[in-house]
Amino acid sequence: MSHSAACRPPLTVLLATPRGFCAGVDRAIQIVERAIQKYGAPVYVRHEIVHNRHVVERLKTLGAVFVEELSECPTDRPVVFSAHGVPKSAPAEAKARKMLYLDATCPLVSKVHVEAGRHFEAGREILLIGHAGHPEVVGTLGQLPDGAVTLIETVEDARAFTPRDPANLAFITQTTLSVDDTAEVVAALRDRFPAIAASHKEDICYATTNRQEAVKAVAARSDVLMVLGIANSSNSVRLAEVGRRAGGEAYLIDDAEGLDLAWLAGAAVVGVTAGASAPEVLVQGVIERLAQSFEVSIEEIDAARETVIFKLPKVLVS
Template sequence: MTPPKQPLTIVLASPRGFCAGVDRAIQIVKQALAENGPPIYVRHEIVHNRHVVEELESLGAVFVEELDQVPEDGIVVFSAHGVPKSVPEEAKRRRLLFADATCPLVSKVHREVERHHKAGLTVILIGHAGHPEVIGTMGQVAEGSVLLVETVEDVARLEVVDPERLAFSTQTTLSVLDTAGVVQALKERFPAIEGPRNEDICYATTNRQQAMAAIAKGADLTLVVGAPNSSNSMRLVEVAKREGSRRAQLIRSAADIDWNSFGDVRRLALSAGASAPEVLVEQVIAAARDRFDVTVEEVKLVDENVTFRVPPLPKRRPAQAA
């Protein structure tokens, strides 16, 4: 006789998964493929998720690190994270056709940094060194015009030419709580510093962190579906730990779960980063049902109805058509 399954309550965060900027970027690649046929080249991962990348590869997308890997007759899409100005300039120089899938909320930060720079202000960017979004944002103006800080300690060490001529912006996928601390430190040290007209951390990042905070309390284990190089996904793990989940970890998919470690787990909190498709969450729940007597409780904080329009896309030149 088969022994009864151990009960497991899965508390599901809502909202979770794809945001409007990620959805738009993926649709840009798919529509470019539909209108032009493969191959469509994509500079860097369109979003930080291997499942998404592999799906697009199966449709004919070719992912490259730099433009020199794109042939002269190629169509290239820039990722949702944004690119330095030098990238579209190089594409134009080589007469490549290109589409910019930069999230409109990241583009807002780009214009903000440009505006401050033109006004003669030194811009302090709060963000993670080496992240593609940070590289793209700093690359909107002349090298050395933007100073990067990650922590309150960085603010204390900061050296500026004129403390009366400063402005700050932030990466869109940061921890809301941690960033507030850095902003406070900047304002205390540089009272004249100008901030963004509206919050730079995007609505989706904020909503997902708030939803995580709501479900992590009392959880025996929290799982976040996402990628290690996804900033917003890693921030969700941090929020879960801070809010009292006994354990919290990032997984790429259900295949990463160590089910043998579930001996004392009765309450599992589950969410997904903004670049993780819902199918990966569904697979985690299905895998859990194979092993446990699962009850799913969804905690919804807000309904997201934000959408971003797909821009007009380049058409392959007739002479280049297959």
Template sequence: MPGGGKPPLRVILCSPRGFCAGVVRAIDSVERALAIHGAPVYVRHEIVHNRYVVDSLKAKGAIFVEELDEIPETDAPVVFSAHGVPKSVPEDARVRNFITLDATCPLVTKVHREAEIHFRRGREIVLIGHAGHPEVVGTMGQLPEGAITLIQTIEEAQTFIPRDAGNLAFVTQTTLSVSDTSEIVAVLRARFPAIVGPHKEDICYATTNRQEAVKLVAPLVDAMVVVGAPNSSNSQRLKEVAERAGCGYAVLVQRAADIDWTRLDGITSLGVTAGASAPEVLVEEVLDAFAQRYELHVETMAATEENMFFPLPRPLRTSEAAE
């Protein structure tokens, strides 16, 4: 700043933030496949919802496609993204004799298994989630058309008419807001007391933990920056949670270049977090941008400790052991 020192800014880093175990596993799966097989490695859909991560993997030899029909005949491996895929996708891959590696997050796979069990037991299934999200498309695609009804809002929960009110079950998208989901579940339980839910809600541990950290920090700061992609469901929810928890201004940015500095005039305190698919290097980039304008006093506020780990898909583990 011309004419004097920089103004002070108290920065509270939310902990945990950024990569979760499922994202680490998915990215490592692509990198491990590249190391074993060489380039190219094909990836169906963005491996995780973060442009920086996708571009980094492209530079190493990964080729991203939306559908398998974009892939030529090849001996190169094809990786399924962390969000999961409909059953038709691995079937199509088998028909074309592709080598496939499933990087679906184990917590998403758990939801798929729950839905299959309910279906085998003859229950009509409600999925609480957002239409068009790859995870929702993948979950609904585990079962025949019509077996799962998507409910996105409290209003839809209030007007939903099941085939048999006494034979219902629900599952949820893992990256939703805990409060949003609980409100919809409460409506369903009130209307259909016999509805069967998961033993533990399907909201993933990382989604819950990152939201809890934001709830701690948001009331203490003038503004909250969430580092993440606009198509990342868990990142969008972090921004909403910050606003609900009392933060006057919350913004989702992919990179430091996205920051609108005019909206931050006069702040003396700032919260910073990152969605589960955002790498820590982008958090550091954002902090560096603030450090050019402010004298930072950085502290961390932790909601919980995370030590979750998911092993790589089995074919990649076997190759590692053989080396």
């Protein structure tokens, strides 16, 4: 039997704003697109440019080739470093091999690299709050000599850490962490080491912070929350966690195909957001999928307005 409009139950979709692409992701994707326009295909990219399968697949069709290591790249084609940042060894190797490289590292990640260097020059022992193995963490650790930075993942790590000199410590953080979880780790560090130095400004970036605030507002009013993002996207995983902490059921899905309508049994209000590397077309896809089964009404929940834009490398603008 065909569902007439009368049969479809009503469903309110609360759209979190801001959601989706941040300025750093937008810039990184543009760098790959413009490099392909300027130099032709293939253009190599070291690591996924941003953590989203849909973005990566689209760039592959344009002529991007994704590799994990620089050694997989020929020397006669351009290579782009991903938005997450790279250890210092990457540009050094590219220079040694006389490669043309374009750095799509987010400027807010580069800012953390600068802070790390500043603390190191000042002779401080550095703690990096972040997730082991995430490319941003690998890149930040790789700014300084081995042993200069210690990774702290949890409050337990913060409590167990033994510094060389408690009066000479600093901490920096990954840009895509949970604001609330990080505050707990920082509180544990400050409790033990009141003199610990911090960055001039919060390392967790504006986009991560804004998306988490928007999710709290949406989750508070939703029966179920859908976060569009890939499981290896740190900021997307954090959005789902923040939603759960705000009291809601939250699901991280790649796209509309990952949506299980059984999750919506008895739901009247569904919140939808997207991580900083998830394209808006995926959000629209979820709304279309919901509209097949429900009488959907959409409400945008406004948090911060984002006006940040980062400049492209000069070589691509000419």
